[in-house]
Amino acid sequence: MHARVLATLLTVAAPVGALADRGALSLEAGGVAAGVRAEPAVGAGDSVTGTVAGATFGARYALSNSVEVTGTVDWFAAAPFYNDNTVIVTGNGTFRGQLQSRLSRYSAKLGAQYVRGLTWRIRVGAEVGWTRLMSERLDLVDVTPAVPRSFGLGLGSRSMDHLVVVGLAGVEWAVSDHVSFAVTPRVEFPFGGGLMAMTVPLTVAYSWYTL
Numbered sequence: 001m002h003a004r005v006l007a008t009l010l011t012v013a014a015p016v017g018a019l020a021d022r023g024a025l026s027l028e029a030g031g032v033a034a035g036v037r038a039e040p041a042v043g044a045g046d047s048v049t050g051t052v053a054g055a056t057f058g059a060r061y062a063l064s065n066s067v068e069v070t071g072t073v074d075w076f077a078a079a080p081f082y083n084d085n086t087v088i089v090t091g092n093g094t095f096r097g098q099l100q101s102r103l104s105r106y107s108a109k110l111g112a113q114y115v116r117g118l119t120w121r122i123r124v125g126a127e128v129g130w131t132r133l134m135s136e137r138l139d140l141v142d143v144t145p146a147v148p149r150s151f152g153l154g155l156g157s158r159s160m161d162h163l164v165v166v167g168l169a170g171v172e173w174a175v176s177d178h179v180s181f182a183v184t185p186r187v188e189f190p191f192g193g194g195l196m197a198m199t200v201p202l203t204v205a206y207s208w209y210t211l
Contacts, residue, residue, distance in 0.1 A: 023210045024062040030203030032056040032074055037196050038081055040099045041135035041158040045086030052076040052103065056201045070111045072127065078104035078136060088140055088153065095151050097142045107131035109166060119174050123184055127166040131190065134159050162190035180205045
């Protein structure tokens with residue numbers, strides 16, 4: 001008797017199908033944090049590792065019960081970065097110091113992923129796309145004196161655009177036929193240098209079944 005009741009409860013609680021069912025359209029959103037390694041936006045110097053955080057938005061469409069095509073947009077709020085031993089050459093001479101800036105970024109990517117599972121699902125895939133890095137409040141600072149001082153170079157702001165390729169792998173929990181939660185770490189590799197990032201988005205998705 002107890003076994004029959006337990007089986008009935010599990011049947012009611014479990015989703016009746018996988019969210020990767022062919023024809024399923026899913027919209028997702030959530031927060032994202034990233035560990036990044038950034039080169040100086042101006043001049044040449046040491047790369048620096050730091051963290052940024054923001055929001056992510058995406059859409060997925062299931063071409064089959066195991067393959068989805070994806071689209072993702074990420075936005076990261078500005079965070080302070082400090083590149084030591086940065087050398088900048090101007091018409092007034094060569095300056096060496098710590099390059100201080102506030103780094104933000106946003107990106108848009110398209111890709112595909114393989115999905116396996118029902119209530120708990122494994123997601124593995126790849127994306128390609130574009131990212132823009134924004135470095136604001138750039139200032140080269142002499143940090144050798146007891147009281148650091150700016151060189152006053154008037155560096156302003158810089159932006160860089162890169163193509164990126166992304167590898168991803170994560171897990172998704174389908175709490176119902178339409179709602180799921182996922183954590184899907186991504187590693188982003190830019191073409192031509194720039195910012196390499198390890199991002200960890202935590203998202204909630206809602207799915208419709210179009211077929």
